[in-house]
Every structure is written in structure tokens, then in C-alpha cells.
Amino acid sequence: MKVHEKQVxxxxxxxxxxxxxxxxxxxxxxxxxFVHTHLCRSQIDNFRRAVESSRDLVVxxxxxxxxxxxxxxxxxxxxxxxxxxxRERAGWSxxxxxxxxxxAALIAEAALDIDPTPAVELASDGVTLIYGxxxxxxxxxxxxxGRLNVTCLLKSGDGAVPPPVMNVPVFQGVVRKASxxxxxxxxxxxxxxxxSPSARAGFAFLPGRDxxxxxxxxxxxxxxxxxxxxxxxxxxxxxRAEPSxxxxxxxxxxxxxxxxGRFEKPRYxxxxxxxxxxxRNEIVGCDLCFSDCPTGAVVPDGDHASVDAAICSxxxxxxxxxxTGAIVFDLPRGSALLERLRTLTRTFHVAGxxxxxxxxxxxxxxxxxxxxxxxxxxxxPAAVVPFAVNEITQIGLDVLLSALAYGGARIxxxxxxxxxxxxxxxxxxxxxxxxxxxxxxxxxxxVVIDEVTDPSDLEERLYGAAPRxxxxxxxxxxxxxxxxxxxxxxxxxxxxxxxxxxxxxEIPAGAPFGRILLDVAACTLCLSCVGAxxxxxxxxNPDTPQLTFTEERCVQCGLCRNTCPENAxxxxxxxxxxxxxxxxxxxxxxxxxxxxxxxxxxxxRTTIERLVERLSGHSMFAxxxxxxxxxxxxxxxxxxxxxETEVPFAASPRPVPxxxxxxxxxxxxxxxxxKFDDNxx
Numbered sequence: 001m002k003v004h005e006k007q008v009x010x011x012x013x014x015x016x017x018x019x020x021x022x023x024x025x026x027x028x029x030x031x032x033x034f035v036h037t038h039l040c041r042s043q044i045d046n047f048r049r050a051v052e053s054s055r056d057l058v059v060x061x062x063x064x065x066x067x068x069x070x071x072x073x074x075x076x077x078x079x080x081x082x083x084x085x086x087r088e089r090a091g092w093s094x095x096x097x098x099x100x101x102x103x104a105a106l107i108a109e110a111a112l113d114i115d116p117t118p119a120v121e122l123a124s125d126g127v128t129l130i131y132g133x134x135x136x137x138x139x140x141x142x143x144x145x146g147r148l149n150v151t152c153l154l155k156s157g158d159g160a161v162p163p164p165v166m167n168v169p170v171f172q173g174v175v176r177k178a179s180x181x182x183x184x185x186x187x188x189x190x191x192x193x194x195x196s197p198s199a200r201a202g203f204a205f206l207p208g209r210d211x212x213x214x215x216x217x218x219x220x221x222x223x224x225x226x227x228x229x230x231x232x233x234x235x236x237x238x239x240r241a242e243p244s245x246x247x248x249x250x251x252x253x254x255x256x257x258x259x260x261g262r263f264e265k266p267r268y269x270x271x272x273x274x275x276x277x278x279x280r281n282e283i284v285g286c287d288l289c290f291s292d293c294p295t296g297a298v299v300p301d302g303d304h305a306s307v308d309a310a311i312c313s314x315x316x317x318x319x320x321x322x323x324t325g326a327i328v329f330d331l332p333r334g335s336a337l338l339e340r341l342r343t344l345t346r347t348f349h350v351a352g353x354x355x356x357x358x359x360x361x362x363x364x365x366x367x368x369x370x371x372x373x374x375x376x377x378x379x380x381p382a383a384v385v386p387f388a389v390n391e392i393t394q395i396g397l398d399v400l401l402s403a404l405a406y407g408g409a410r411i412x413x414x415x416x417x418x419x420x421x422x423x424x425x426x427x428x429x430x431x432x433x434x435x436x437x438x439x440x441x442x443x444x445x446x447v448v449i450d451e452v453t454d455p456s457d458l459e460e461r462l463y464g465a466a467p468r469x470x471x472x473x474x475x476x477x478x479x480x481x482x483x484x485x486x487x488x489x490x491x492x493x494x495x496x497x498x499x500x501x502x503x504x505x506e507i508p509a510g511a512p513f514g515r516i517l518l519d520v521a522a523c524t525l526c527l528s529c530v531g532a533x534x535x536x537x538x539x540x541n542p543d544t545p546q547l548t549f550t551e552e553r554c555v556q557c558g559l560c561r562n563t564c565p566e567n568a569x570x571x572x573x574x575x576x577x578x579x580x581x582x583x584x585x586x587x588x589x590x591x592x593x594x595x596x597x598x599x600x601x602x603x604x605r606t607t608i609e610r611l612v613e614r615l616s617g618h619s620m621f622a623x624x625x626x627x628x629x630x631x632x633x634x635x636x637x638x639x640x641x642x643x644e645t646e647v648p649f650a651a652s653p654r655p656v657p658x659x660x661x662x663x664x665x666x667x668x669x670x671x672x673x674x675k676f677d678d679n680x681x
Contacts (some may be wrong), residue, residue, distance in 0.1 A: 001025050001033035004111040006082075007054035009047060011039040011061055017091030023100040027108070027350040040064040048075060056080045058111050060103075061087070084110035088371050089386050093379030101353030102385050108347040114336045119264040120309045122236060124183045124217040125149070126260040131175055132222030134159035136243050140222060140253055141168045147257050148218065153189065155223055157203030162195070170195045172205045173212065178219065178228040181310045182237025182259060187214045218259045220252060231294035233418075234313035236265070266331045268314040268390075269298075269307045276304035276326040277557035280532040285559030289318035289327055292425055298327070316394025321425050323512035323555035324535055325483025329394045338402055338479035338486065341387065345406040348385060349474050355467045357384045358408045362392055365416025365453075372455040384412075384462055393422050397512070398483050400433050400447055401490035407474030410465070411447045414458065423449060432511050436491075436575070441500025442471050472497035484535070487512075488552065495577045505575045512555040514573040518587045522568035523547070525590060525604040529560035529569060539584065545604040546589040551581040595633035597640065602633040 001008045001024075010021070010033045021032040036043045040061065050057055051072050059068055062085040072081045084106050090099040126148040130141045133155045141152035145168050152170045154160065162170075173192035180186050193208035221228060221240040229235045237259060241252035277286040280303055289298045289305050297312040298305050305327065307318075319329035332340070341358075348356050359380070361370070370386060373379055380386065389395065392413050403411050415423055430447035438444045446468075452458045475493040479486045495501055507513060516538075525545045530538045537553035538560055540546060561569040592601030593608045611630050621627050629637050 001028065001030045003028050003030075003058065003108055004113070006056040006058050006111045007050055008033065008058045008107055008111070009036065009039060009050055009060060010034070010086075011036040011043075011059075012091070013061070013087055014038060017087060018097050019091065019100050019103060023351065024104055024107075026352075027104045027347050040067055044071070047071065051075045051079055051081070054079070056082075058082045058084060058107060060084055060107065063087075082110050088374035089380060090382075092374040093382065095382035096379065099382040101348050101351035102382060104351040105344045105348040105353070105385055109340050109344045112336070112340060112343055114340075115333045117266045117268075117331045117333045120267050122182045122263045122265065122310060124237065124259050124261065124263070126218065127151075127216045128218040128220060128256060129153055129185070129187060129214060129216040130220045130222065131155070132224075132243055135161070136249070137222050138163075138168070138170065140220070140249060141170075144220075144253055144257060148260065151214070151216070153214075154203070157195075157205065160203055161201070162199050162203055166195075166197075170203065172203070173208065175223075175228060176211075178238075180237075181235060181308075182263065183217045184310070185216045185219045185237065187216065187219065188212070189214060218256050220256050222249060222252070230296055231313065231315075234295050234315070235311070236263075236313075266314065267309050268312050268316070268329060268331050269309070269319060270328050270330045271305060271307060272326045272328075273301075273304035273306075274326075275324045275534050277324050277534040277555060277559055278305050279303045280534075280559055280563060283532065283559065283562050285532070285534075285557040285562060286323060286555075288321040288323075288425075292317040292321050292422075294422055314390050314394075315422070316391045317422060317425050320394055320396030320429070322396075322483070323557055326534075328481075328483070329390075331390050335479045335481045335486075337389070337399065341399065341403055342406055342479065344385060344387060345403070345408060346474060346476075349407055353383065353385075354470075355383045355409045356407065356470065357381075357410045357412060357462070357465070357468075358403050359384050359386045359412050359414060359462075360392055360395060361386060361388060361414040362390065362416065363388055365418070366392075366414045369414060369452075369455050369458055373459050377455060377459050378463065381462055383409075383467075392419060393426065395426065395429070396483075397429050397432065398479075398486045398490070400429055401436075401494065402479060402486060404433070404437070404446060404471040405475045405490040405493040407470045407472060409446075409468040409470040412462075413447070413449045415449055415451045417453060420451070423451070428510070432507060435507055436494070436505065437471060439502060439505045440495060440498035442498065443468055446471060484553070484555075491575065491577070501577070503576065503578050505577070507573050507575055509571075509573050510556075511573050513575045514554055514556045514571060515551045515576070516549060516554065516560060516587075517570040517572050518547070518549075519566075519568040519570075520588050522566045523564075523588050524566060524607045524610050525588060526565065526607060528563050528565065532559040532563040534559065541589070544589060545592055547587045548584045549587050550584045551576055593631075595636055596628060596631045597636040598633060600633045600635075 012035050015037055021035050025032050039047055052075060062083045065083040068081055072079060086103045086106055090102045128148040128150045130137055131153045137154055138152055138160045141150045144150050150168050152168050154172050155174055157172060171194055173189040176188045176190050178187045189212045190210040191208040192212035193205040196204040196206055219238050222243045224243045227240055229238055232238055232240050239252045239256045241248040294315050295311055295313050297308045298318045316329045319327045392415055400411060426449060433447050434445055437446045450458060472494050477489050525547055527540050530540050535553045535555055537550050539548040556571050556573055561571055590604045590606060593603045593605045594601050612627055615621050
């Protein structure tokens with residue numbers, strides 16, 4: 001069977017799965033595939049032949065993926081081998097006999113070609129700082145000394161005895177702050193002091209100093225204090241363990257011992273500074289990405305946000321809350337995540353699946369839960385289709401609304417304990433989607449966040465949920481690599497299929513959709529709001545004083561409101577589904593003010609009249625006729641000031657330059673005068 005021009009090998013894992021091969025192949029217009037029963041063992045020659053004959057191969061087994069990869073590398077190293085799990089995710093289930101639609105969807109998703117994400121390289125030479133107290137920290141340092149270049153920093157030397165051979169430098173001090181990442185840590189230490197070489201029964205230290213700075217590649221924190229970094233488990237090169245737990249300490253030392261060499265991690269994010277809504281002219285608009293980043297990798301950089309790719313852990317919340325799409329989560333690259341989603345839902349429905357529930361999960365907690373359900377419980381229901389992502393916190397409105405537009409009946413997000421403190425953005429997204437669905441006549445609560453750690457609890461929730469009609473007839477459009485365009489396409493489709501469509505839907509404050517309300521009387525058409533708008537929702541007219549607005553482009557960042565000197569702008573969150581939202585409308589326009597001297601239009605009447613009103617009592621304009629300068633264009637204003645009797649910018653008369661001819665003429669006259677005087681005598 002071929003899917004997307006790739007050969008697919010199907011195995012029922014020693015007949016532990018029962019499915020109709022013809023139904024499995026139906027969405028791909030292919031004949032029923034040969035179903036292996038022991039592909040990884042007795043039928044391994046079939047795999048070898050497939051590798052030789054097919055450049056791209058999809059194998060319906062993940063458990064034996066290392067074996068398949070090893071054999072393929074020997075036969076054809078340049079051939080592509082992808083593995084997909086149809087066993088724990090579909091076949092091993094109480095409803096496995098009717099899971100062909102889900103199996104087909106999973107196979108179609110696995111057969112997609114996805115470009116790799118660029119990598120960030122980190123290098124470590126093994127220079128390690130171990131920070132702790134007493135004999136425990138010293139023993140840990142000596143244990144690692146044979147493999148790493150270790151320095152031991154003791155908060156307190158109490159209980160530690162100097163070793164007969166000092167193979168580890170020992171200092172005393174308290175860490176004030178730390179920054180950096182694997183290969184580039186900087187640690188600031190107070191009361192920093194070297195150990196005395198003559199200490200006998202216990203450590204003694206020389207006089208200390210504050211503000212000492214040490215650099216290291218790996219930082220092992222055994223102090224038991226508050227972590228030196230936010231989200232410490234996500235900081236590469238920072239290894240932490242509670243000193244009271246010897247097992248945790250040993251795990252930390254084993255982990256630190258491996259942190260030598262060159263390492264690669266994905267470049268999770270890409271940023272387009274041009275459309276970032278953070279700041280304009282020192283006025284702040286949006287700062288959601290900074291507050292939702294757990295590691296502090298996203299920081300302000302002038303008017304926009306920037307990310308330290310070496311610190312970024314791929315949490316993804318910054319991209320999920322970004323209203324403009326300036327920050328994009330790039331794993332998988334570009335629009336590949338949405339293309340996976342489109343392929344998954346479309347194939348499921350083409351294969352005859354109904355009531356699809358999309359189960360979004362990560363590769364750690366989620367995979368473990370699904371495996372335990374399949375092996376020890378009833379497995380996943382046939383309508384529940386798993387969708388693996390790097391982090392569930394990367395899921396934003398574009399993914400949720402696209403899933404509904406593509407025909408999902410419900411979205412469930414499986415959250416593990418590590419996400420307990422970072423789910424607020426997801427809850428905000430779920431609330432907005434619920435308001436949208438309810439307002440358009442769909443069944444409410446389409447997005448559910450499952451915070452469970454027991455597989456039996458998740459199983460009970462999935463099997464106990466009532467069937468739901470899908471939100472919309474599955475859309476066919478392909479998502480683009482642009483967040484706002486993706487949102488617009490999804491909203492248009494959901495509205496077009498809505499049971500009770502409305503033209504305008506009021507939504508909660510903070511949502512990235514809406515319009516602005518302009519106080520026309522207060523607005524002077526200074527157009528400072530136009531320069532601040534990052535998306536082009538506000539515009540002007542080069543031919544006449546005019547302020548325009550396109551609602552579909554507005555992200556409610558507030559930069560226009562915060563920039564307006566007249567406080568004439570108010571934000572109004574809502575979603576307008578009509579064509580009016582896509583058209584440019586004029587909020588205010590005026591007849592240009594013409595120069596009272598030459599007649600050239602150079603400003604707006606409101607602005608000039610407001611300036612005259614405000615400056616009429618100023619000392620600089622107290623003299624008669626001075627206020628008229630404000631009513632002149634920039635050229636006439638200068639000319640008028642130089643025509644005054646007392647020119648304020650006048651200087652002393654410029655001396656006439658003297659040339660060689662002037663000097664020669666002067667000399668000739670002097671010679672003539674001398675001759676005249678001689679003759680006179």
C-alpha cells in the first residue's frame with residue numbers, strides 16, 4: 001500500500017490487533033495491503049526487500065524502530081524510514097475492531113514530509129562548579145573529578161575534612177546570582193574565599209570578598225536552596241538535586257558527567273520583529289510573551305522581543321499568546337504542525353470516522369499514559385485520535401480553531417504534573433473558543449484540559465464522555481505559515497457552518513480580535529497611532545488628513561491607545577464576521593489647513609487650532625503677530641522671521657573677503673603715493 005508515494009508495511013503484531021485491511025486502505029484509493037504478523041522477526045526479509053525497492057518507507061511499528069533503522073542503514077543508508085504506532089494508539093483497545101479510520105489517519109500523518117528544524121549548537125569542555133555544603137558536596141566533587149574539571153564551592157565547610165590529596169579546588173562562598181546556560185554560565189559569589197592549605201581537622205578559609213565571578217560549563221547545585229534559575233529543570237547544563245536525597249544526588253552526578261562535548265537542540269522559535277507589538281517609541285503595548293516564558297529566554301530588545309535560542313527550552317507559550325504571529329513555534333517547521341492536523345482529521349473523516357476527539361499530548365507524560373492504557377486497560381476509544389506535540393503549552397488559538405474547522409468534535413489536552421503552573425494561557429484560549437462556539441450555536445465546552453496522572457482516570461473520562469457532533473463540516477484549505485491568516489480562515493469556515501451564525505460576536509477582553517472606538521472630537525489627526533500600529537490596522541492617506549481602520553487586522557495590543565496624546569482611542573474586543581471587517585473604513589478626515597501666507601496645505605485644521613489655543617498664552621508668542629507663525633507652512637515660517645525688523649537669528653555683518661588682487665592693488669597705490677611724495681619734495 002502506498003500513501004503519499006511512500007510504501008507502507010502493516011503488521012498486526014502477532015495477530016493481537018484485528019482490523020479490516022480493505023477499510024484501512026480505502027482513504028488512499030489502494031488495494032488491501034498485505035498484513036504481516038511478525039514483521040520484526042520471521043518476516044524481516046519482507047522489510048529488507050521493501051528497503052531495497054522503496055526509497056521512502058513507513059512501518060506500522062515503533063517498538064522495534066531501532067531494529068528497522070539498523071537494518072535499513074546497512075542496506076540503504078540514504079533511504080527514509082518512518083515508524084508509526086497503530087498498536088497502543090488504535091489496535092490495542094476495547095474498540096480496536098472499529099479503529100480503521102484512526103489507523104488510516106495515523107498512517108497518513110506519518111507519511112508526510114516535514115522539513116527539519118534548524119539546530120542550535122552548545123559546546124561544553126566539562127568545566128564544572130559544584131555548589132553545596134559540607135562533606136556531601138566535597139564527596140560529589142571528588143567523585144566527578146576524574147571525568148570533569150571540577151571546582152567545589154562550599155556554603156559551609158562544617159563537617160568536611162580536607163582530603164590528603166587536594167585533587168579538587170575548594171572555595172567557600174554564597175552564590176548571589178547565576179546566568180547563562182550549558183557551556184557559558186556566569187556565577188556571582190559573595191564571601192568568596194580560598195581554602196587554607198594548612199587546615200587540619202576541618203576546612204579553614206582565607207579572608208573573603210564579595211562580587212567574585214566564576215565561569216563554568218556545567219553548574220551542579222546541591223545547596224538545597226531556592227533554584228538559581230526559573231524553571232530549573234529546563235535550563236541546559238544546570239543540574240540540581242536535594243542534598244538530603246542520596247539517590248537524587250547520584251542521578252545528578254551521572255547527568256553532569258555526560259555534559260561534555262558538543263550538543264544540538266532545535267531552534268524552537270523564530271521572530272519577525274517588524275510585526276511585534278511590544279513597544280513603539282518607548283510606549284509599551286503587548287508583553288504577554290515575557291510573562292509566559294518560564295525560562296526567561298524571551299526578553300525585550302528595543303521595540304520588539306528577542307529570544308536567546310540557547311536558553312529556550314521549547315515551552316512554546318510565548319508563541320501561543322503572541323497576537324500578531326511575530327513569535328512562531330518552529331518545531332515542526334513552518335506550517336507543518338497544521339498540515340499534520342489537516343491530514344489527520346481529513347483522512348479520519350474520509351475513512352468513515354465520526355465524532356473525532358483530538359487528544360493533544362506531549363511525548364513524555366502523554367506517551368506514557370497512552371501506553372499504560374493500552375497495556376493495562378481498555379486503550380483509547382476508536383474516535384479519540386492522539387496528536388503528539390513537543391509541549392502542550394505551544395498550542396494556541398490557531399491550532400484549536402483549525403482543529404474545529406477541520407472537523408474535530410472536541411479537543412482534549414492531556415496535561416502532566418510539569419505543566420501544572422503554566423496552563424493559564426491554555427485556559428484563556430479554551431475560554432475564548434467556548435465563547436465562540438456557544439455564540440455561534442455549537443455545543444459548548446469544545447476544549448477540555450485533562451490534568452490527570454492516573455491512566456485509569458483518563459480512560460474513564462474518555463469512555464464516559466458523551467458523543468458530540470463535529471463543530472463544522474471539515475474544511476479543505478491548507479494552512480499558511482502566517483498566524484493571522486490561519487485564524488481568519490478558521491473563523492470564516494466555522495462561521496459559515498455555524499448552526500446559529502451572528503454577524504458580530506462580543507468576546508472577553510484580552511482576545512486578539514476587535515475594533516477601536518475613536519473620540520472624533522478629541523482626535524487631532526496627529527496620526528501617532530498609525531506609526532505605532534504593528535499590523536497596519538490603522539492607516540492614513542498621503543493626499544489628505546485621514547485616519548482609516550481595518551478591523552480584521554487589529555490584534556487589540558493597545559499600542560494605539562497608549563500612544564494617543566489625546567486619549568481618544570478605546571479598545572473594543574469582538575469578532576466581526578461580515579465583509580465590513582475586511583474593508584478599510586474612514587474613522588476621521590478633515591480639510592487640510594492652508595498656510596495663511598502662501599496657501600499651501602500643510603496640516604489639519606484641528607491640530608493647528610489646538611496648537612494656537614494652547615500656545616496663545618505662552619511668552620514666546622506674546623508679541624503681536626507671533627501666533628501667525630503657527631498658521632504658516634515650514635517654509636513661510638522661516639521667511640517671515642527673517643523679514644522682522646529685529647531678526648532673532650541675525651549675526652554681525654560678514655566681512656568682505658580679500659583677494660590677491662586686493663593686496664596687489666593696495667601695494668601699487670602705496671608705490672604711487674610714495675613716488676608722488678618724492679616728486680613733491
